Amino acid sequence: xxxxxxxxxxxxxxxxxxxxxxxxxxxxxxxxxxxxxxxxxxxxxxxxxxxxxxxxxxxxxxxxxxxxxxxxxxxxxxxxxxxxxxxxxxxxxxxxxxxxxxxxxxxxxxxxxxxxxxxxxxxxxxxxxxxxxxxxxxxxxxxxxx
Numbered sequence: 001x002x003x004x005x006x007x008x009x010x011x012x013x014x015x016x017x018x019x020x021x022x023x024x025x026x027x028x029x030x031x032x033x034x035x036x037x038x039x040x041x042x043x044x045x046x047x048x049x050x051x052x053x054x055x056x057x058x059x060x061x062x063x064x065x066x067x068x069x070x071x072x073x074x075x076x077x078x079x080x081x082x083x084x085x086x087x088x089x090x091x092x093x094x095x096x097x098x099x100x101x102x103x104x105x106x107x108x109x110x111x112x113x114x115x116x117x118x119x120x121x122x123x124x125x126x127x128x129x130x131x132x133x134x135x136x137x138x139x140x141x142x143x144x145x146x
Contacts, residue, residue: 015048031079032069038143039080046084046093086114090123099131103140
């Protein structure tokens, strides 16, 4: 296959690697065993998170004993930080995992990124000024302890 050639299978499974990684952190217990572990998923958007959490909730209902640390959905929501693509719907992610776990990322200067990264803040106008500041840098500062 040539670079940049369309591949329907790859498009269908585009988010599989990040879903598998996040699922393994909770299913295999890394998030439970290492409570101070800090995780940020960047350069992967956020659309993959919604179906993953739905699937984990279903598996947890069927086999809670597989998750000795508790509800995997809550563990992911409370422990993992996500940098959504602008077009993924920032509001949906904030509603799902809370403003404290959303990180700013414009993808600039990549061609798929925002031409004017400051426009990212426009999508946050519905939030309080404090919550906007969290997403635009405060959450990352807290995450990396600077």
